[in-house]
Ligand code: FES
């Protein structure tokens with residue numbers, strides 16, 4: 056009997072054992088009749104594992120940015136809800152992602168960010184891999200001082216590489232290699248943004264080394280950050296200062312089809328200025344839309360902000376069902392704006408501005424997390440006018456789950 060129960064416990068649960076599938080189908084109703092995702096999607100451990108394997112691993116998910124591994128040999132471990140990965144920049148400056156596990160006895164290869172000279176060396180028996188993941192050394196594999204074995208084929212034991220694509224410095228991975236090609240995946244957004252930036256303009260962004268990064272630890276499921284980012288409805292209540300310069304009516308909804316992204320745009324963006332100093336701007340920005348800025352969540356886990364004079368990547372590292380680390384990376388157009396001494400104060404202010412806004416949002420998303428412990432909550436309702444992009448994200452999650460079922 057005990058064995059039976061232990062077996063039940065260890066087995067991965069199916070979606071229908073975790074939540075009521077009917078509730079997922081109902082999210083696809085018209086917005087005025089739809090309820091949102093059920094509580095289990097925010098509170099249940101079995102759900103978290105299911106979501107990792109069937110959403111994060113199936114999709115193009117974000118695990119970092121290229122500028123955090125700028126030099127050849129720069130290496131970082133990343134933990135995707137328990138799946139250990141390695142991010143590395145190889146000798147051709149290409150970013151690669153590998154599963155962080157030695158092919159020999161399964162030792163976890165890397166625990167800290169570092170710069171490696173030539174190889175990723177396993178601390179256990181010193182098997183070593185080059186930066187392309189090839190197994191290049193197997194010391195004493197055939198006995199003392201015998202480093203080869205004809206019974207062992209090195210070429211079949213390289214590191215396992217993850218399908219990876221870099222777009223605007225963002226590192227996307229598709230762990231299960233089953234998503235559509237990234238170029239096709241990102242095309243609807245690139246077409247939308249072609250009125251602001253060309254493909255060549257994408258290459259102009261430079262990460263700021265001084266005020267280009269901060270992170271926030273949030274006691275909330277990652278999805279609440281996306282849901283909140285998709286709507287401008289909360290501007291008057293959560294961001295009263297921002298609301299004075301850019302209110303709900305200055306915003307518009309963004310809903311990508313096919314459903315891969317959603318968010319909001321503003322028509323009242325004002326470039327930061329100090330004295331007569333301003334950041335450089337994108338060269339091909341539509342002249343009739345100089346004050347437009349767009350805030351888009353690219354599902355599942357990255358929120359991006361495009362302005363005429365800067366770009367940011369606010370990406371989410373889920374760390375538990377109710378915990379998320381938010382990483383903010385800020386970019387400017389060209390190195391003068393990103394790293395020049397003259398604009399340092401302006402960068403500091405801009406970073407502070409975004410940090411204050413994102414801190415205000417923390418109270419919103421933690422409040423939703425706390426509410427989800429209520430057994431009577433039914434997924435809630437959407438404003439038929441103000442919550443359309445948020446509803447779009449719920450549909451994306453629900454349909455991703457239904458497709459995997
Ligand atoms: S486990 Fe890595 S070398 Fe043995």
Ligand SMILES: [Fe+2]
Nearest residue numbers: 283293294416
């Ligand atoms: Fe907000």
